Amino acid sequence: MSFVSGYGRVLALSLSLFSIGAHADESSVRKSMEAFIGGPAVETVTRTPYGGLYEVVLKSGELVYTDDKVSFVIDGRVIDAQTRRDMTQLRLNQLSAIDFTSLPLDQAIKHVKGNGKRVIATFEDPNCGYCKRLGKELAQMKDVTIYTFLYPILSPDSTTKSRDIWCAKDRAKSWNDWIVDAKVPATAECEAGAIDRNVALGQKLRINGTPTIFLSDGSRIGGYVPAAELEKAIASIAVK
Numbered sequence: 001m002s003f004v005s006g007y008g009r010v011l012a013l014s015l016s017l018f019s020i021g022a023h024a025d026e027s028s029v030r031k032s033m034e035a036f037i038g039g040p041a042v043e044t045v046t047r048t049p050y051g052g053l054y055e056v057v058l059k060s061g062e063l064v065y066t067d068d069k070v071s072f073v074i075d076g077r078v079i080d081a082q083t084r085r086d087m088t089q090l091r092l093n094q095l096s097a098i099d100f101t102s103l104p105l106d107q108a109i110k111h112v113k114g115n116g117k118r119v120i121a122t123f124e125d126p127n128c129g130y131c132k133r134l135g136k137e138l139a140q141m142k143d144v145t146i147y148t149f150l151y152p153i154l155s156p157d158s159t160t161k162s163r164d165i166w167c168a169k170d171r172a173k174s175w176n177d178w179i180v181d182a183k184v185p186a187t188a189e190c191e192a193g194a195i196d197r198n199v200a201l202g203q204k205l206r207i208n209g210t211p212t213i214f215l216s217d218g219s220r221i222g223g224y225v226p227a228a229e230l231e232k233a234i235a236s237i238a239v240k
Contacts, residue, residue, distance in 0.1 A: 032070035114143035135179035
């Protein structure tokens with residue numbers, strides 16, 4: 001993982017969660033952690049309500065744990081033994097959420113299906129195999145508006161195809177023709193700065209793979225999901 005490659009190997013030392021000492025403030029943990037890493041790599045430090053651990057979120061987006069003296073670093077999952085919930089994944093989901101209303105939807109291809117009342121946004125590379133699988137799943141969905149942000153990160157051809165699709169007279173048709181039916185988009189030219197802006201936005205949002213899906217509440221789904229699973233995720237928003 002990038003924490004290992006970018007900042008040196010993290011050693012997970014043995015520990016007893018019941019023998020951790022007195023509380024330290026977050027600033028001292030940050031200072032000690034960055035001394036351990038060897039650079040200003042820490043985004044936030046927060047004391048957790050379990051085991052006296054401190055959550056350390058790195059600027060790379062990764063999450064690790066330590067104690068008040070940074071005498072060990074844990075790179076792994078914290079599981080609540082009573083509820084069996086993966087506390088680490090729950091926290092990562094929170095950290096990766098966005099303000100959906102802040103997305104520049106004018107930089108996306110808009111597909112309206114049925115009444116379009118439900119809304120999602122996707123970041124997709126036209127040469128991504130899982131995006132093609134997702135496209136077939138999305139084609140089955142009804143009453144949804146899909147905003148597709150062209151996000152060419154796989155190859156120069158991805159950028160070419162993204163430009164041709166963006167510059168097509170009917171962008172939504174051109175995208176679906178390619179992603180679902182493998183019909184190569186016709187060569188087209190236009191002002192396509194939106195694609196570069198999408199790449200910059202995706203990097204800011206730490207989108208490292210495609211497809212990435214955002215629900216209307218800002219929660220993120222990384223990777224391909226079947227339509228049935230996506231339907232459940234969308235439905236869960238209404239009951240929150």
